[in-house]
Structures are given as structure tokens and as C-alpha cells.
Amino acid sequence: MKPKDPFATSGLPPINQTDKENTPAAEKSQKSESKYLILIADDSADSAAMISLYLQNQGYSVLTASNGEDAIKIASKTLPALILMDISMPTLDGLGATRRIRQDETLRDIPIIAVTAFGTEGFQRAAYDVGVSGYLTKPIDLDRMCHLIAHLLSPSGSGNLTQ
Numbered sequence: 001m002k003p004k005d006p007f008a009t010s011g012l013p014p015i016n017q018t019d020k021e022n023t024p025a026a027e028k029s030q031k032s033e034s035k036y037l038i039l040i041a042d043d044s045a046d047s048a049a050m051i052s053l054y055l056q057n058q059g060y061s062v063l064t065a066s067n068g069e070d071a072i073k074i075a076s077k078t079l080p081a082l083i084l085m086d087i088s089m090p091t092l093d094g095l096g097a098t099r100r101i102r103q104d105e106t107l108r109d110i111p112i113i114a115v116t117a118f119g120t121e122g123f124q125r126a127a128y129d130v131g132v133s134g135y136l137t138k139p140i141d142l143d144r145m146c147h148l149i150a151h152l153l154s155p156s157g158s159g160n161l162t163q
Contacts, residue, residue, distance in 0.1 A: 072100055087127065098130045114134070
């Protein structure tokens with residue numbers, strides 16, 4: 001069993017590897033066992049590590065970004081199935097990153113869940129206005145998060161809570 005990576009950068013392809021045929025068999029089977037690739041964008045290393053380890057234990061492959069700019073770059077290169085986006089981050093906050101993701105034709109349909117300490121109605125409204133698919137407040141209820149992720153990634157969920 002492969003050890004879990006709390007910062008979950010292990011899901012990125014190796015820098016110099018372009019030929020998938022040279023991927024070790026154990027690594028191929030590990031990737032095929034994963035449910036989906038999830039990107040966690042959070043500037044809190046503790047929060048990102050906790051969520052990452054939990055999701056990896058649930059069978060998901062996970063990548064992390066520490067700000068909105070990096071989240072957009074990683075999402076563009078990896079096309080994750082879902083993004084967990086903190087709202088308050090340096091460089092580019094989660095609302096700005098979500099807005100830019102929604103403007104990108106290749107990324108716009110990826111479900112984004114806002115994960116934030118801001119629980120006020122105003123922040124929730126602002127998050128939904130820029131295009132989030134769900135909203136979770138910290139401290140995270142991990143069971144609720146997994147239920148929301150499963151719903152958004154299910155064929156009937158189609159990445160949208162309003163369906």
C-alpha cells in the first residue's frame with residue numbers, strides 16, 4: 001500500500017516522464033483504483049493536509065495548491081474532477097480564482113466547493129454568484145464534505161446542486 005501524501009503533490013505526473021508505457025505497473029494500478037482527482041486550494045497547510053489525507057483514505061487522488069493562481073494553473077494542467085476552494089488565500093482569493101475558472105471553457109464545468117471559515121450569508125451569496133457548486137464552513141464536517149463530493153460527482157448530480 002502506497003503511503004498517503006499529506007500535501008498530495010504525488011498525483012502530478014513526473015517531470016521528465018512523457019511515455020506512459022514506462023510507468024511501473026504498481027503505479028498504474030494505484031491510479032486506476034482512484035475514484036477521481038480532486039484539487040484542494042487552501043493556504044493553510046494544516047487544513048490542506050487534513051482534507052487531503054482524509055480524501056486519499058476515501059480513495060480519491062488529490063493535488064493541492066496554496067493560492068488561487070496556482071489552483072488555476074494546476075487545474076488547467078490536470079483537469080480535476082472537483083475543486084475544494086478556500087475563499088481567503090494570498091495572491092488570488094478563492095472567489096477570483098473561481099470567477100476565472102468559470103470563464104475558461106476547458107474548466108468551467110468542474111464543480112467547485114467553497115471551503116471557508118466565513119459562514120455569513122453575504123459570503124455564501126458572493127461564492128454562489130461567482131459559480132461555486134457547494135459551500136462548506138470550517139471546521140469541516142468530513143462526512144458532509146464526502147456526501148457533497150459524491151453528489152456533485154455522481155452522473156445525476158452533474159456538478160450542480162440545483163438539479
